[in-house]
Amino acid sequence: MRIAVSAESDSGLESKVSPHFGRCPYYVLVDLEGDGVPQVTTITNPYYSNHQPGQVPAFIRSQGADVMVSGGMGARATAFFSQYGIEVATGASGTVAEAIKRYLRGELSGEACCSGDHEQHSSCH
Numbered sequence: 001m002r003i004a005v006s007a008e009s010d011s012g013l014e015s016k017v018s019p020h021f022g023r024c025p026y027y028v029l030v031d032l033e034g035d036g037v038p039q040v041t042t043i044t045n046p047y048y049s050n051h052q053p054g055q056v057p058a059f060i061r062s063q064g065a066d067v068m069v070s071g072g073m074g075a076r077a078t079a080f081f082s083q084y085g086i087e088v089a090t091g092a093s094g095t096v097a098e099a100i101k102r103y104l105r106g107e108l109s110g111e112a113c114c115s116g117d118h119e120q121h122s123s124c125h
Contacts (some may be wrong), residue, residue: 003103004065005029006098010042013097019071021049022056028096029063030099033123069099069108 007015008022018024025048031039043063047055055078060068067087082118088106092099102108 001032001067002063002065003032003062003067003069004028005030005092005098005099006068006070007042007096010039010082012042013037013095013100015042015096016091017069017071017094017096017099019072019093020071021077023066024048024070027060027063029065030096030100032100053077054080055087057084060084061086066081067103069103074095 005015005028006018006021007013007028008018008024009028010026012028013030013114015028017025022045024045027043027045029041029043030037045056046059053076057068059076060081061084062100063085067089069092071092072090073088081088088110089103091109092102098109
């Protein structure tokens, strides 16, 4: 399974989760096999400064992700991810490692929770 996490830095598992899936500078791709993490890759978001609806979900799909973890995203974005067969997990915070653990424990939502204020996603928590 490959999990993509929106991230504020290129520090891998120690990166802080970005509150918005599309306006983050990086994505951390975490490959899981059983209880292990054989590979962690950080990639730059090519749409960080400007993206159109559907671009980021298509990019995440091209990276082979099965799950997109983020602080928040709107209903339109969740629909795009769904069309690509990518599960959405919102309400993530802390480090990427913490967010992955919360996802695996079923503690993150799959609901859209973006109010349009991309600095605050309090409705996701």
